[in-house]
Amino acid sequence: MRITVLAGGVGGARFLVGLRSAYPNDEITVIGNTADDIWLQGLKVCPDLDTVMYTLGGGIDTDRGWGRRDETYTVLDELGAYGFEPLWFTLGDRDLATHLIRTQLLSAGYPLDEVTAALCKRWDPGVTLLPMTNDRVETHVVVDTDAGPAAMHFQQWWVQHRAALPAHRFTFVGIDAATPASGVLDAIWQSDVIVLPPSNPVVSIGPILAVPGIREAVLDTPAPVVGVSGIVGGRPVKGMADVCLAAIGVAADAASVAAHYGARGDGGILDGWVYESGDPEPTSVRASLATTTLMHDEAAAAELARVTVGLVT
C-alpha cells in the first residue's frame, strides 16, 4: 500500500512513528511543511522537516518532541557573548550541523528536496520525506504590539513570544509563486490513502495545502483522505493550535477543525475523521471514528495509525 502523509512537526512526527510501526512493509511518503523554515545566523533551518527526520531517525529529544537528544548550546552561548542577535531561537550544536550542511548544499545549487534526501541518508527514516516545495515560503504573523500592528516571522511569534501576542492573520509569504517539490503531486495522485496527522491545521497543514496544485490534487485524487484531530477536549495536545485557529476564526474543537478541512463532496477534502472520544462529532464527513487519540507511546501511535488508515481503506 502507498500511504501519503501531510505533516508538520511534533504531532505529525509522532504519528509517523506509529504509522511506520503499523505498516512496516508499506510505502510511506511524507510531504513536510516548510513554511516555518527560517534563515537564522546565515543558515537555512527547516524545523518541521528536521523534527520528522530526527524523530524517525532516532535522534530526537523525545521529552521536548523537537531538537536533538543530548543537545548542547555552546555555539548559541558564544553568539550571545558577541551580542549577535537573534538569540531567541534555540539553535543547538548538534542541530546546527544539519543546518550547515543544508545551507551549503542549497548554496551549491541543489534543490531542497535533494538536500533533504541527502540528509535523510544518515537518519534512514524508513519513509520518503519530501518538502512541500523547493521554493522559499515563510509564514508571517500579523500581531498587535505596543507600537501598533506589525508582521513577524512565525518562528519569532511562536518561539520568542510563545504565541502570546494576539495574531490577526497568517500570511504564507511566497506561496503564490511556489510549486510543489519533485514527487509531491505524484505521491498524492498515486497514493492508496492520504493522511492528515494531528498536526497544526492552520500553520502546518494549512501551508502545505496552500501550495498551488496541492489542494487541487488532494481534492481530485482517487485516494481517500483521512484526518486525525489534534484538538482534544477543546485544546491542542501539543503546541498552540488553538491560538492559530482563533486567528482564522475557527473554534478550537475537533468538529470545527474537521469542518475547516471540509468533507469531500462538500468542497472539502476529508473522507474520514478520527477524533477523541467525547469530543463533538463532525458533520458531513463520510466516515468518522471516536477513539483514543493520545499517543503516549509508539504502540498507542501505531494503533491510532491503524484505525485511522483502516477507517477509509
Place this chain on the structure above:
Amino acid sequence: MRITVLAGGVGGARFLVGLRSAYPNDEITVIGNTADDIWLQGLKVCPDLDTVMYTLGGGIDTDRGWGRRDETYTVLDELGAYGFEPLWFTLGDRDLATHLIRTQLLSAGYPLDEVTAALCKRWDPGVTLLPMTNDRVETHVVVDTDAGPAAMHFQQWWVQHRAALPAHRFTFVGIDAATPASGVLDAIWQSDVIVLPPSNPVVSIGPILAVPGIREAVLDTPAPVVGVSGIVGGRPVKGMADVCLAAIGVAADAASVAAHYGARGDGGILDGWVYESGDPEPTSVRASLATTTLMHDEAAAAELARVTVGLVT
C-alpha cells in the same frame, strides 16, 4: 609611540601579548596575515586574525596556542556522522560562532576590516587589528603526491598533512589583485617603529609583504623596521617554518631568515634583527641583538618586545 606589527598566528600573538604589556600606553596596530584564510563548511575562517584576537582577548587555548579555551567539537562530530567532508580542520564549537558571525557580516557586504573590528569589540584586544587586505587571498602549496604534483590549500597541507608532503612552492592566489585593507598603509607610514615578530617568514609575513603596496611602504617608511627570528638553533620554536623555508630555498637559521628579509639599504627591509644567543649573526643589518628569544611567559615576551623595539628606537 606608534608601533605597527606584521603578524601571523601563534608566534606573533604571543609576542603581541608581551608588546602590549611592555608598551601599555602606546598605540599598537597589527596587520594580520589573511592568506591562510579558508572557506570551510560554508564559513569564512581567518585562523591568524582569530589567533591574535583570541590570544589578546584572553580566549585562546594557551596550551595549543590556537583555538578557543575549553573548546568542544560537537558540531564537527555531527558533520562527521553525516560524512560531510572536510573533517580534517578542527572546527570547534566556540570558534564556529566567530565564523558564523564573520560569514554573515561579509555576506551582508561589510569588508573584512570592519568585520574584524566588530568581532574585536567583544575581545577588546588592546590593539587595532587589521587584516592585510579585504580581498580574498589564499596560500596554495604545490606538493608531490602519489599521483604526481598537485596544488592544495595551505591549511590542508599544514593541518591534514602536517606539512609532511614535500612542498615545491607556495602561491598566494589572488595576491596580485589584492589591495591593502583600510588603515594598513597609514599604519606603516605613520608608525614610529615596525616590528616583524617571530611569525613564519614564508607563509605569514611573506603574504603580508606580497600585497601590492605593503612591501613598498615598509621599504620607504621613515620608521625603523626590526624583526625577531622565529628560528632558534636551526629549528622553528613553533610550527613548521623550516619546511616552508626549505621550499623557497632559504636555510633554516636565524641569519638566513634575516638575509631573506634583507637589510635596509641593501634592497631589504630590516634595520634591526633580534635572534637567539648562539645562533649565527646576521650580516648587513644595521643593528642586531643576540638574546634569549623564547617566550615562556608574558614577562619573557614583554622583555623580548622591549629589547626588540629598543634596538631601533
